[in-house]
Amino acid sequence: MRFVDEFRDPGLITKAVEEIHRLAQPGRHYRIMEVCGGHTHAIYRFGLKDILPEDIELIHGPGCPVCVLPMGRIDDGLALAQKNGTIFAAFGDMMRVPGTHGSPFEHKARGTDVRIVYSPADALQIARKNPKRHVIFFAIGFETTAPSTALTLMHAKREAIRNFSVFCNHVTIVPAIRAILDSPDMRLDAFIGPGHVSTVIGCRPYEWIARAEGKPVVTSGFEPLDLLQSIVMLLRQLRAGEARVENQYKRVVPWEGNRAALKAMAEVFELRPHFEWRGLGFISQSALRIRKEYADWDSEQRFDVPETRVADPKAAQCGEVLKGVLKPAQCKLFGKECTPEHPIGALMVSSEGSCAAYYNYEYRKTASLVTEISSVA
Amino acid sequence: MPKVRFRDSQIEMAHGAGGKASRRLVEGLFAPLLYGSLQESLGDAARVEMNGTPIAMTTDSFVVKPLRFPGGSIGELAVNGTMNDLAVAGARGHSMVVTFVLEEGLPSSILEAEVRAMSNALRRAGVAMVGGDTKVVERGKADGMYITTAGIGIPLPDLHLNPRSVHPGDKVLLSGPIGDHGITILLARGDLELEADLRSDSRCVLPLVEALVQEAAPGVRWMRDPTRGGVATSLNELARDCGLGISLLEEEIPMRDAVRGACELLGLDPLHIANEGQFVAVVAPDFADLALHALNNAPGGEDARVIGEVRKEPANAVLVSTRYGGSRIVDMLAGDPLPRIC
Numbered sequence: 001m002r003f004v005d006e007f008r009d010p011g012l013i014t015k016a017v018e019e020i021h022r023l024a025q026p027g028r029h030y031r032i033m034e035v036c037g038g039h040t041h042a043i044y045r046f047g048l049k050d051i052l053p054e055d056i057e058l059i060h061g062p063g064c065p066v067c068v069l070p071m072g073r074i075d076d077g078l079a080l081a082q083k084n085g086t087i088f089a090a091f092g093d094m095m096r097v098p099g100t101h102g103s104p105f106e107h108k109a110r111g112t113d114v115r116i117v118y119s120p121a122d123a124l125q126i127a128r129k130n131p132k133r134h135v136i137f138f139a140i141g142f143e144t145t146a147p148s149t150a151l152t153l154m155h156a157k158r159e160a161i162r163n164f165s166v167f168c169n170h171v172t173i174v175p176a177i178r179a180i181l182d183s184p185d186m187r188l189d190a191f192i193g194p195g196h197v198s199t200v201i202g203c204r205p206y207e208w209i210a211r212a213e214g215k216p217v218v219t220s221g222f223e224p225l226d227l228l229q230s231i232v233m234l235l236r237q238l239r240a241g242e243a244r245v246e247n248q249y250k251r252v253v254p255w256e257g258n259r260a261a262l263k264a265m266a267e268v269f270e271l272r273p274h275f276e277w278r279g280l281g282f283i284s285q286s287a288l289r290i291r292k293e294y295a296d297w298d299s300e301q302r303f304d305v306p307e308t309r310v311a312d313p314k315a316a317q318c319g320e321v322l323k324g325v326l327k328p329a330q331c332k333l334f335g336k337e338c339t340p341e342h343p344i345g346a347l348m349v350s351s352e353g354s355c356a357a358y359y360n361y362e363y364r365k366t367a368s369l370v371t372e373i374s375s376v377a
Numbered sequence: 378m379p380k381v382r383f384r385d386s387q388i389e390m391a392h393g394a395g396g397k398a399s400r401r402l403v404e405g406l407f408a409p410l411l412y413g414s415l416q417e418s419l420g421d422a423a424r425v426e427m428n429g430t431p432i433a434m435t436t437d438s439f440v441v442k443p444l445r446f447p448g449g450s451i452g453e454l455a456v457n458g459t460m461n462d463l464a465v466a467g468a469r470g471h472s473m474v475v476t477f478v479l480e481e482g483l484p485s486s487i488l489e490a491e492v493r494a495m496s497n498a499l500r501r502a503g504v505a506m507v508g509g510d511t512k513v514v515e516r517g518k519a520d521g522m523y524i525t526t527a528g529i530g531i532p533l534p535d536l537h538l539n540p541r542s543v544h545p546g547d548k549v550l551l552s553g554p555i556g557d558h559g560i561t562i563l564l565a566r567g568d569l570e571l572e573a574d575l576r577s578d579s580r581c582v583l584p585l586v587e588a589l590v591q592e593a594a595p596g597v598r599w600m601r602d603p604t605r606g607g608v609a610t611s612l613n614e615l616a617r618d619c620g621l622g623i624s625l626l627e628e629e630i631p632m633r634d635a636v637r638g639a640c641e642l643l644g645l646d647p648l649h650i651a652n653e654g655q656f657v658a659v660v661a662p663d664f665a666d667l668a669l670h671a672l673n674n675a676p677g678g679e680d681a682r683v684i685g686e687v688r689k690e691p692a693n694a695v696l697v698s699t700r701y702g703g704s705r706i707v708d709m710l711a712g713d714p715l716p717r718i719c
Contacts, residue, residue, distance in 0.1 A: 050702055
């Protein structure tokens with residue numbers, strides 16, 4: 001399969017791993033954060049830890065939109081959906097995420113009309129087909145999915161579809177990276193930059209990380225070879241004492257981003273003064289809300305939202321894991337009270353959360369076994 | 378009274394998806410109250426003895442939407458599904474009964490088409506339908522129709538299937554490419570604007586099972602048809618039942634490009650996708666070549682492969698490794714596989 005097989009080629013992968021070994025300075029420990037949840041998922045799914053040198057430590061970043069969404073927002077969205085005749089539409093990613101009174105799927109079992117959609121446009125289509133019912137699209141995601149929500153709102157306004165609104169939870173990646181870097185217990189050497197987000201925002205928004213913080217950033221694709229090449233590029237910079245933003249994912253990411261998508265976002269959204277991130281707390285100017293020109297299609301401006309606040313369970317150490325201070329298995333609840341089936345903390349709810357990815361793909365491997373496999377390969 | 382451990386407050390779709398929630402329901406509620414006398418783990422079909430004659434017995438319900446899809450339909454599935462459950466339990470289907478739950482307003486032409494599909498499947502499988510029942514429910518209470526079949530079968534000779542007889546070193550065989558059925562259904566629902574040249578793999582696997590048994594019966598230790606929950610779920614159940622680890626080599630798992638592409642796009646693992654015409658078998662190492670040869674030479678078994686082996690570790694789990702040396706655990710799913718979008 002094109003664009004997949006060549007990036008999983010054992011020969012090329014072996015070469016990249018050799019190059020990483022060659023570039024890593026003996027005795028030095030590298031802490032590299034992959035910002036994006038998609039990368040976290042890929043790293044575990046492809047078992048990259050098995051083939052990387054021990055001194056390359058990958059720290060999982062805050063880039064899983066489902067994980068960082070506070071439970072109160074889910075409660076609010078589901079509360080709006082209780083009004084008679086309302087249809088609650090969301091991506092499959094959201095369906096098992098617990099609110100205080102259960103996940104969207106549990107609400108569905110109790111009678112709420114919950115629909116899985118594959119794009120915001122599908123939710124608008126449901127509204128067109130059910131003119132007597134109100135459809136709430138529960139929007140989540142970073143800049144990756146925000147443009148399609150924006151375009152859908154533009155369509156809704158143009159066609160004057162009144163029975164459709166968006167409960168907007170879109171967040172932006174750069175303030176989250178800043179929050180991580182501002183955290184006092186955080187020591188990172190470099191960043192693997194987000195892939196999908198960068199297709200929209202480009203690479204420029206990361207330049208301050210290199211300039212002001214002196215940390216190299218390489219925007220990366222999601223295949224094993226993409227990630228390994230990105231690590232090679234980061235190690236080369238570190239070895240040369242440089243800090244620049246580079247683009248490994250050129251086949252998809254334009255340096256300047258996608259202007260049409262950015263324009264649609266600017267037309268529909270504005271920054272919220274502050275927004276709560278699960279595990280990280282309030283971060284200013286880190287999320288998007290719908291402009292008042294689109295108020296009629298904004299669930300928050302149109303309806304009374306309960307504005308539920310739910311404190312994260314005290315025992316869960318999501319914040320520490322999210323910032324890379326703790327490894328998933330070092331949390332007291334990991335694998336005991338907190339599992340993908342009964343997630344307590346944020347990072348266990350989505351398969352892209354670092355705890356869920358670790359639990360699903362890594363947790364039950366044994367050290368002896370990993371050696372056995374590498375010797376076969 | 379036997380102890381009921383099922384604590385979920387209500388039934389959700391996940392309880393029917395064949396993964397962890399299904400297992401919780403079956404083992405926590407049904408098994409202690411209904412299957413109390415059973416000591417063995419629950420397989421695809423039960424074994425009973427009547428006056429000293431062993432028979433295999435099973436039942437299955439079919440609630441597929443849409444009713445027809447490329448490569449098959451609900452009627453055909455209703456026959457093949459039950460035949461396959463008997464086949465992988467090591468039995469040749471003998472006779473079946475059927476129950477139709479029909480929705481008020483269902484066009485007769487649609488019903489007739491499904492009954493014809495069943496009739497053809499019965500003829501191909503060489504099994505007799507010996508009775509049935511019909512119920513009609515109000516409009517909106519069923520997706521056109523639900524079909525339940527039950528079947529009995531006669532055990533094939535010299536075959537002793539038991540997860541506890543599985544040992545480290547045994548080979549894992551797969552009869553053909555995975556994921557065709559699940560992805561075909563996903564695309565046929567039309568919610569995704571994706572198209573692919575793909576058909577359900579719905580078929581009766583008995584001829585393949587018989588070919589395998591004829592050549593390698595003493596070495597065949599366990600079989601399962603990986604329907605809901607896919608190969609990952611079947612092998613996780615085996616790992617748990619035998620207390621060993623199942624180690625697969627990703628590149629050896631046969632799969633069509635369309636299935637792989639759809640899974641890459643939707644963030645699904647093909648090992649979790651449903652099949653309706655494949656089976657997994659664990660075979661003693663000495664018999665593995667014979668078994669593979671037998672499958673490859675039987676019609677429809679050309680793509681069968683050895684996809685991995687049984688190891689001591691990771692105990693109770695399934696590990697998939699790749700040629701470049703990476704590996705991952707593949708668990709059962711909590712419920713239905715859901716596409717990842719954001």
